Amino acid sequence: MVDIARKNLFHDRTRFIITVVGVTFSVVLIFSQFGIYLGFMENASIIIDNTQADIWVTSKNSANFDFPVPFNERKLNKVRQTRGVTWADHIMLGWANMRRKDGGQENIEMVGFNPETGVGGPWRLLAGEVQSVKAGKSIIVDESAFAKLGVLKVGDHVEINEQKVRVVGISQGVRGFTTAPYVFTSYRAAQDLDPFSQARTVFIVARVGTGYDPREVAGRLREIRDVDVYTRDQYSWKTRLYWTWETGIGVGFGLTVLMAIIVGVVIVSQTIYSATIEHLREFGTLKAIGATNRDVYWIILKQALINALIGYTIGLAITLIAVRTLGATGMVLVIPPGLMVAVFALTVAMCATASVVSVRKALNVDPLVVFRS
Amino acid sequence: MSATLEAEQLTKIYQEGAFQVPAVQDVTLTARAGEVVAILGPSGSGKTTLLSMLGCMLRPTSGSITIHGECVSDLDETQLPWVRRRYVGFIFQSFNLFAALSAAENVEVVLQLKGLERKSRRNESRRLLDLVGLGKRADFLPRDMSGGERQRVSIARALAGDPPLILADEPTANLDAKNGEQVMKLLHAVTRSDGRTVIIVTHDHRVMPYIDRSVRIEDGKLVA
Numbered sequence: 001m002v003d004i005a006r007k008n009l010f011h012d013r014t015r016f017i018i019t020v021v022g023v024t025f026s027v028v029l030i031f032s033q034f035g036i037y038l039g040f041m042e043n044a045s046i047i048i049d050n051t052q053a054d055i056w057v058t059s060k061n062s063a064n065f066d067f068p069v070p071f072n073e074r075k076l077n078k079v080r081q082t083r084g085v086t087w088a089d090h091i092m093l094g095w096a097n098m099r100r101k102d103g104g105q106e107n108i109e110m111v112g113f114n115p116e117t118g119v120g121g122p123w124r125l126l127a128g129e130v131q132s133v134k135a136g137k138s139i140i141v142d143e144s145a146f147a148k149l150g151v152l153k154v155g156d157h158v159e160i161n162e163q164k165v166r167v168v169g170i171s172q173g174v175r176g177f178t179t180a181p182y183v184f185t186s187y188r189a190a191q192d193l194d195p196f197s198q199a200r201t202v203f204i205v206a207r208v209g210t211g212y213d214p215r216e217v218a219g220r221l222r223e224i225r226d227v228d229v230y231t232r233d234q235y236s237w238k239t240r241l242y243w244t245w246e247t248g249i250g251v252g253f254g255l256t257v258l259m260a261i262i263v264g265v266v267i268v269s270q271t272i273y274s275a276t277i278e279h280l281r282e283f284g285t286l287k288a289i290g291a292t293n294r295d296v297y298w299i300i301l302k303q304a305l306i307n308a309l310i311g312y313t314i315g316l317a318i319t320l321i322a323v324r325t326l327g328a329t330g331m332v333l334v335i336p337p338g339l340m341v342a343v344f345a346l347t348v349a350m351c352a353t354a355s356v357v358s359v360r361k362a363l364n365v366d367p368l369v370v371f372r373s
Numbered sequence: 374m375s376a377t378l379e380a381e382q383l384t385k386i387y388q389e390g391a392f393q394v395p396a397v398q399d400v401t402l403t404a405r406a407g408e409v410v411a412i413l414g415p416s417g418s419g420k421t422t423l424l425s426m427l428g429c430m431l432r433p434t435s436g437s438i439t440i441h442g443e444c445v446s447d448l449d450e451t452q453l454p455w456v457r458r459r460y461v462g463f464i465f466q467s468f469n470l471f472a473a474l475s476a477a478e479n480v481e482v483v484l485q486l487k488g489l490e491r492k493s494r495r496n497e498s499r500r501l502l503d504l505v506g507l508g509k510r511a512d513f514l515p516r517d518m519s520g521g522e523r524q525r526v527s528i529a530r531a532l533a534g535d536p537p538l539i540l541a542d543e544p545t546a547n548l549d550a551k552n553g554e555q556v557m558k559l560l561h562a563v564t565r566s567d568g569r570t571v572i573i574v575t576h577d578h579r580v581m582p583y584i585d586r587s588v589r590i591e592d593g594k595l596v597a
Contacts, residue, residue: 002481011473285469290458367430371421
C-alpha cells in the first residue's frame, strides 16, 4: 500500500516532531489533571469507600465526611430497630490537635471506631492490630502522616488534645483530601479525647440484610428526625462533589483540561494545515489522476490519526512513568483504564477536529492547479 | 485506426463579472489510436483550457467529448474522477511528482487508484520504470533525480494502468535539449508500440519530429 499520508507525515520530520510534541503535551496535561483530580477524589472518600457499611447516617445538613456535625448517639437504637438493618454501629470523627515528639503541633482528623468489628477502622496495617486500640487511649497512625507527624512506631507516646496516647499500630494508604493526617482510635477513646463529643456520635453506619435494597432501607431510615441518610455510593459522591464544587477545584481542573484540548487542537491544526498548504499541488495532482474527494479526505484524516496515536502513546507512557515516580513521593495520580480509553477518544477527536480546516482546503483545490508551472 | 478521442464543437466560456470571456470556441478535434497530436499556440491561446476539458478536469460550456467510445462530457461531476482514472494518463510541465514517494511509489499511486493489488502494483511499477530506463532508480525520491529523470517517472506514471489516452502539458518545457529529446522519443515509442493516443500541448518546436500531426489554436479557435 502506498501510504501517502504516512509518507508525507514522516517526510518533514521537524514538522512531524512538533506536531507529536504538541499532542503529547496535551495528552500529558489532560492525564495529569484528570489523574490528580481522581486521586484527590479517591482520597476525599477513602474511608467511606473502605468501610464495610451499606448506609451512612449523619446529622441533618452535614456538609461532607470531613466536616460532620455531632448528634445524639441514642439514634443508633432507632437505626438498629429499622426493618432491613441487620447491623449498625457508630463512628466518631473529629478534629484534634497532636503534639509531635519534637514539640511541634499538628491538626489531625481522629476517627473513633468499634474495635470489636473494625468497621470504620484502618483496612491495611503495617504494624500492630486493629483490636489493640481497645487498650485505653491508644491510636493507629497512617504511615502517610509521618511527613507531618514525624516517624512513629508502635510503643511511642504522643499527645492528642493534651492527653497522652500510645501508638499501637501503623496503617497504610489512608490519606485524606484535607491533608490532615487520619489517626484511628476506639470510639470511646475518641469521645474521651474530645470533650465536646460526650454521648454524641457523628456517623451511624449500617448494613442491610440479604434481599434488602440499601436505597429502600435508607428511605425508611429517613423517617428518623434530624438526620440525613445515604447509601455508601451516595455519601461517597456527596463528599467528592462537595470538594469538587465548593472549593472550585472542579472548575480549575476543568479549565486546565479545556486549555490542554485547545492547545492540542491549535498545534495539530496549524501543523496539518501548513502541511496541507505545502502539498496542495500534490492533492490537485491526486485529483487530476483520478482520486476522489473521499481519497483526499482519508489521507488528511489519517495524518491526524497517526499524530493522535503516536502523541497519545508517548503521552500515556510519560504519564505512567509520572504515576510511578510521583507515587513514591506520596502524590496520588489515578489513571484507571476507563480514563485511558476516554483520553484516547478525546485525542482522536481533537486531531480529527484539527484536520477539518485542512480537509476543506484540500477538497476545494482545483485539479487545474497541476497545469500551473 | 479507431478514434480514441473525439471532441466536437467544444466551447468554454468563463463568466467574469458581467462579461463572458470565451477561452475555447467551437473546437472539433479527433485523435486516433497510435497517433501523437500536438496542440500548438502562444500563451493565453486556450491550449491548457482545451487540454483540461479533454482530460475531464473542466466541463465544457457546450460541445461533446467522447473518449474510447464513451461520451464523457455529459457525465456527472462525481463520475469524472473515475473517467480520468480509467482513460487518461497525465504528464505535466512541472512533473507534479509526490515528493515523499519514491519513483516506484509515484507510479504505484495510480495503480492503487485503479484497484490493483499490492504485488501486481509493485511488479507493474518496476516494469514501467524499466521501460522508461529508470529501473535502477525505482527507490529514489524525486529530489534525488534530474529533471529528465523526473519527467520519465512522470511518463511511467501516465502509462500506469494502460490508459488509451495520454495528455501532456508542455512536457519538454522544463528540460534541456538532450532530456527534451529523450522524453519525446520515449513518448513516441510508447505511442507506437501500444497503440495509445498522445496529445501534447506545447509551444516547443523541438517536439515536431516526434508528432504525427499538429493543430494550432489562437484566441480559443483552431486555425489550422
